[in-house]
Each structure stands twice: as structure tokens, then as C-alpha cells.
Amino acid sequence: MTPPTESGDDQPTGDATFEAACRHARRAAVLSSVEALLGWDEQTMMPAAAAPHRADQAAELAAVTHRLRTDPAQGERLAELATGSLATSGTPRQQATIRLLKRDFDKQSRLPGRLVEELARTCVEAQQAWALARAESSWQRLQPWLERVFALKREQAACQAPGCDAYDALLDDYEPGARWRAIVPRFASLRRGIVTLVRQCADAAIRPDDRLLTESVFPVDDQRRFVREVAARIGFDFDRGRLDTTNHPFCSTLGPGDCRITTRWDERSLPTALFGVLHEAGHGMYEQGLPPNWYGLPPGEAASLGIHESQSRLWENLVGRSRAFWEWCFPSARAAFPAALGAADAAGVHAALLAVKPSFIRVEADEVTYNLHVMMRFDLERAVVHGDLPVPELPGAWNERFEADFGLRPPDDARGVLQDIHWSVGLVGYFPTYTLGNIYAAQLMAAARRRIPDLDPCFAAGRFRPLLDWLRQEIHTTGRLLESEPLVERATGQPVSEHWLLDSLRERYAPAHGL
């Protein structure tokens, strides 16, 4: 399959209905980007006392956006376009715009406005409850909110895709076209490989030690300067973005030219902010690489969250934890943190980054055990959505599964079931995209290495542009024209397979452990 031609795609079609439908969709996207600002602000800036009002704002705006998104006049335009000549004879972008706007419209139209408003409001309130619950490690504080959220999400699934599997209906919001029954065997195969590798690493003669990066002092102000420089160097454009502080890092795009990444800081641990920011910058560079003149329309939108995550994990792990990256990065790091790293070298930092150690917190997990965290959440949330696991039993199920997978029992719920924000903000069906992203990232990186000569020498020289350009060309500029698997297959020339991820982990972690 060849990429859609660019030429002419952004020219007016002369089709008044198409232009009107695009204008309407863009207006909805603009309002939706205001919702994104409400969310960004809530998690970075807003005083806690403002939470009830923020819930009102989110609900009110969600209702307005939903009304616009489901405006019957837009439905008529899209129905007309779907059977018109542009739907089959237009450029690939025009065809995709018609097809996907119609798909989105039909899906949105099946959701009652009341439910949209209630979800928006509940998720703001539940998120505040989550923050308190986590701080106090108090499951009881969150439980009623999660019961409410899961009930609303099940209602959403039933409206959105009546007669379909409820989990697939939710998953489709994040990974269009994905089905849990297809994910389960892929994850099972991955899981077997990872469990073996974790066991081998645990029994290995060499045990990389991360204390160099987690037991010295890395002053937060110095970290701020350092990670900002690194993010800019790999290609995050700060003229069109920001970096802020939050509890649960994320990347949010508020419009073309306004992509905001966030991180948290730990004075005792450089990786927390550094890899957090590499990760979010990976998301951000994807957003910054989408075609800005298609903003608010499918060709200007991300393909899926799995593809999104492939970009973040690629920069975080496959670039940021590579030996070549540290050849370039180490001198800056030593200059930024002379007390902590004055006696270290690039090889030492690189070795420290390959420590494999079961731990409680997903976002702090090493690259190998990380996917075990994700797969466990995928199974648990699916059980809740399918009615096989009542919400009140989540903490018990969590701890049991965690002990089985990691050989450890969470000492409290803050380090267990309360650690992630996702469920409280209604992100149900979202977790599997993390591991799908890791799979895509490994496959993409292997292809990049085949296509771009001297990738490691580039990294060692601080040149990340060749890789970013390749990703822009193969992934970013395609927008939402292809679903995840066809997109990765086109970029890599091979069917999607988890073996790339297993190979990548083995290739890097086995030698580091003397295996």
C-alpha cells in the first residue's frame, strides 16, 4: 500500500456540503479543545477548592460540544456525502474524512446528552476523590465513585454499540477496530516470554543496579532545566508547547501550536522526570507532527492511542535507554548533576537503566515488567465491565493477581489499586493500548534501524532528526487515515507481531544481565 498522495488534498473541493461538514466538525473540535484546557488546568493549576465548579464547567461544555457533534444538520450532510461522488472519487484524505466523520457522528448520536454530561461531571468529581484517596491510601473514599464510573461506562457501551461486547465498545474509543478476543492471545504469548525473561534476569549472574540514578540528590530546579533541554533536543517544539508539573503525567493538545506535556519530580530519582518527559515528549512530537491544516478532521487526528503510545515508548525506551543516546546525553547530565554523576560514566548510567526489578507502581516500573502491570489491569477492568468482578472486590483481586505476577503483595492500596488515575476519569478500555503501543514501538524501531543507516551514531551525536523525520513520514502525517495495524504494517512492511517486542527486550536485557 502506498501513502496517500498529499497534493491537492488541502485544496477546496468545490463541494459545498463537504466544506460545510468540515467547518462544522472543526467547530466541534475547537470546543472540544476547550474541554482539553479544562482538563489540563485541572491537573496542573486549579486550586482544589474549585473542583465542584470545574465539574459544572466540564459538564456544561461537554453538553454543548455533544449537541454540536450530534447536530442533525451535520448528520444530513454526512449522509449525503456518504453516497456522493467524493466518498469514492475524492483524495484519500477526503474519502477518509467523509467515512470517519460519519462513523464518529453515528457513534456520538447514539449517546444521550444526559449521559455525556453526567460522565463529564462524574469524572471530574471522581478524579478529585481519587487524588484524595490515593494520598490517604483510602479505597473506601474512591469505591463509590468507581462504582458510579463503571456503571456509566457500561451504559455508554450499551448505547454506543448496542448488541456488541461492552468491553470492545469502550476499547474502540481508544483503539479503533481492536477486539479484546484478538488481544488476549497476543498478550498471552508476550506474557510467557516476559515471565521467562524476568525469571532469567532475577537469577542472573549480573544484576544491573539503578542506585546511581535513584539514591543521589538531583535538585529539582536542575532537573527542570536538564529535561527541558533533552526534550527540545529530541524534537519537542517548545515554541508550540509547554512543560508543567502534575501528579499523574500526561500530554494534552489544546490545538495546533499548543501541545502541553507534564511531569512529576523526584529529587532522589532522575529517571522519574527524565523518562517521564521523554515519554510525554514522544506523545507531543506525534501531535506536533499531525497535519495542522487538517486540524479537527480525521487526517489531522492521531490514529489511535496504541499508535500514540508507540511514539512515547519508542522515545522513552528504545531511544532514551539506548547506549548511543547516553553517549550523547551523559556529558550534559554530568554537567547538570555534578554531585550525583561526577564520578560516573555513560556506560554506568546505561547499565543502571537496564535494571529489572519487580515493583509496585506501573509508571515507575522497568521496561520489562511494565507490560505485566498493563496486562493485569486489562484483565481486571474487563472482568468489571463484563460483570464478573464487582468494583468492591477490585482491591482484593488486584493484590492477589499482583502477588501471583510479581511475587510481592502491595503494602497498601496507594501502591496498589489506587495508583492509576485512569478508571476514576472514565478511561476504561484504555490500558491495553499501553502494551499494544510497546509492541508497535518495537516493530517500528526495528524497521527504522533497517531503513535509516547509522541510527546509533546519530543518537551518539545528539542527532534525532533522522528518526523523527522517518516517524513523521511513516506515521504522523497519515493522521487517522489508517487504523493501527495497517499503519504499522505499511510502515514496517511486516504484519504486526509481539515477537518484535520480545526480541527487543531480550536483545537489550539479556546481555546486560550476562545472559
Added chain:
Amino acid sequence: MTPPTESGDDQPTGDATFEAACRHARRAAVLSSVEALLGWDEQTMMPAAAAPHRADQAAELAAVTHRLRTDPAQGERLAELATGSLATSGTPRQQATIRLLKRDFDKQSRLPGRLVEELARTCVEAQQAWALARAESSWQRLQPWLERVFALKREQAACQAPGCDAYDALLDDYEPGARWRAIVPRFASLRRGIVTLVRQCADAAIRPDDRLLTESVFPVDDQRRFVREVAARIGFDFDRGRLDTTNHPFCSTLGPGDCRITTRWDERSLPTALFGVLHEAGHGMYEQGLPPNWYGLPPGEAASLGIHESQSRLWENLVGRSRAFWEWCFPSARAAFPAALGAADAAGVHAALLAVKPSFIRVEADEVTYNLHVMMRFDLERAVVHGDLPVPELPGAWNERFEADFGLRPPDDARGVLQDIHWSVGLVGYFPTYTLGNIYAAQLMAAARRRIPDLDPCFAAGRFRPLLDWLRQEIHTTGRLLESEPLVERATGQPVSEHWLLDSLRERYAPAHGL
């Protein structure tokens, strides 16, 4: 006149139309508070590249809010209520709610949605042009935008109050009930007194010297901590607010529990941030003192911008520049800035704060010359609105008037006509509220001194609660039930007069200059 009784005001009336009208108005207020977030973010956080998209967001949301505000169903409710029994037999708050919601509705309904949207978009774009124009001191860059803004504002005035004076129509948005013909003689009298005082100060034997506060180094991080402590001490509630950095300081309320003040920092000048923050905190405490359960309705809204400014100027000047305040504040200031203030004392700081010196920038002006800046803008903008001064002639008119008033000619437009953000964001008719606020502040402070025994000893002990409580009771909790003059008259027991401001300036500045 006695204050409206509180009891029963917040109880349901049992009047379904009233409840529905209030719900509707609150929804519009909630959307409007999202517009406030767009504005706050634009001036504190947003990457510059996002300006075009922010204009789209502001325009889209303004249109949505305007449609809600002018919904014919709400018009019918208000018409019914205006002739119903609650309009005359309800509590004062209920009566005012009906009267003012109807007044606002009728005014809004006279504005075409197209104009509202265009104003919102133009003002975002013009503000970005203003920031660049000021940075480059390039009037040419701003001129076309100001021509556009003034044209739109004149159109707004003509729609809003057909057949009325255009300037009064705009002024009414900020100072309900005010008329420029009534302001002119009041300002003329004030002007005579101030010009005399400025001349006396210039010729005085003692010339207070502010170099103690403007020529040392006050590290910005230390200023941040210090001014935050001071703002909290006078009563700004940081649990329901924030303090951020901006170019042109302002206070913005995003909802009950979310009041955000901003400042700029100058390492060489402590007063820039300190008095800026006292000023904005004064605005903020007014907002934080409005009845939260009337949020979005007239009893929960500020009376006017003049009253708003009376609160900010009272805390900035009448508290913050008082000798008693510095008895309390000085030890903290010396501890925060040992290098700059180690050898100073409270009397020295207080004396330095009373320097009178003509200068170019309004927001950095001393308290005495400040009103000359304002009155000049009031005259210039009125001339533009009345068609007596074409926008391209503004810089010339500005410089001429400035030289006449201050005996100095601005060296460039950045220190002249380009210094204020107001006109570029559509705030035309706004400037006089600054001096009206100073007048109200002086009259209120004189009354507070009569009513509260030992106000100075309170300040000297760092106790600001008695003053804040009095302001809460006399001003804040009344919301918009009274217009500015009746409100000040009720609080002080005397008709509004500029003589309080002149007396207050003379009483404090004459002795400081040995007059």
C-alpha cells in the same frame, strides 16, 4: 437604607419560573467562566504560537455563551417574572435578581451574535499584536488592530444602547449607571487638587527617595515567597486561588473557589510585585467575599469595576503604604531580603513608598500622579469613541497630553500609548473606573477608620481581619444589589465625593514632603 436581610434569600422560592431563570443564568455564567479560563491561560501559560487557535476557541465559546444568554425562552421567563409578584414582594435579592437578569438579557439581546463572536476573536488577535507591538515599541503593528477594535466597540455601543451616547453605553458595561458628563466635573475638581499637590511635592524641602526599594537586588524567588505570605496574611485565600506570572497583571475569577491573581517581577524593584499583588489580592478578596451560593446571579456578582477597584486600591495604597502596615511587614521583608534591607528600618521603607515622581508607566506610577494617567486615558478614549480623534492620531495626542500633564515626553510608544493592554482587548470605557475606585476607596477607608477602633494598631500587629470583615459586611456580601454610589453611600453614611481622596493624599503625602 439597611442591608437586605439574608434570611430566607437562599431558600427555594417555590416559583418554578424563577428557579428555571436562575438555573439558565447560572449555566451561562458557567460557560462564561470557561471564557475566563481561556483568557487567564492566554496571559499566563499559553505558547505564543497558539494565539490563532485561542482566537477560534474564544470566538466559538463567546458565540455559544451569547446564544445561551439570549435564549428566547429565558426572555419569556424574565418577562413573566418582571410583572409577577416576586418582582415586588420577593426578598431584596430575589427582586434584584429579576430586575438585573432582565436588564442584562435585554442588553445582550440587542447584540448580534456575529458581533459578539467577532469581538471575541478580534480581541484575542489584537492582544497578541499588542504584546508584540509593545515589545518592539511599534505603533504601526497595533494601529490596524485598534482601528478594528474601536470600530467594533462603537458598533457594540450603537446596538446595545441605540440613541444613547456611545461612550456611556460602553461605560455602562463596567460602571452601571455612570455617565461621562457626571464624571467630567468630578475628575476636574480632583485634577486641580492633584496638580497642586504634585507641584508642592516637586518644590518641597523633603523629597522622599524610593531608591531603597528600587535599586537593590530582590531575588525573584524570594519575592515570590514573600508576596505570597503577605497576600495570605491580608486575607487572600490561596486554598481558593493562585498567584501566577504575567506581563500585565490582573485578577480573574474562574468560579467560586477559583480566583487567580497575577503579577510581574522585577528583581530591581520590590514595589512592582509587592504592590501589584496587594492590588490584585484586593480584587481577589472582593471576589472571594461574594456570596458563593448566589454564584452566577446578580447577588453573587461584583457591583461594578469602580467598586472592584476601590477594594484593590484600598489594600494596595491605604493599607500597603501605611506606616502601621510596615510596622508589621518590615521584619518579614528584612528577613526575606537581608542584602537589600538589612540596614533599613520600617520608617525608611515607609518614607520611600511616599515618593512622588512623574513617570511614564501608569502601573508603576506613584499614588498621587496615578490619577493623572487615568484621566488622560479617559479623555483620549472618549475622543476616539465620539469620533473626535482618529485612531492613527492617538500616539501624537497621547504624547502631547502627557507632556502637558507631566512635563515629560514619552521617549517611545512602548512607554507611551502602547503601555496598556486595555484597548487592544476591547476594554474601552474601562479606564475611568480606576479613578472612581480610588475615590470610593478613600471614602470607604475614612469610614472604616471611624467605625473600627484601633485600625492602625491592628495593622501594626499584622491583623487585617477587622478591616476585611467590615468590607465583607458593607460591600462584598451585597453583590450587585446596589450600584456603586448608593453602595458607597450606604457603607459610609455620606454622599460620594472626591474630596476624601484629595484629603487622604494630602494627609499622607504633605507631611512626608515636609509640607
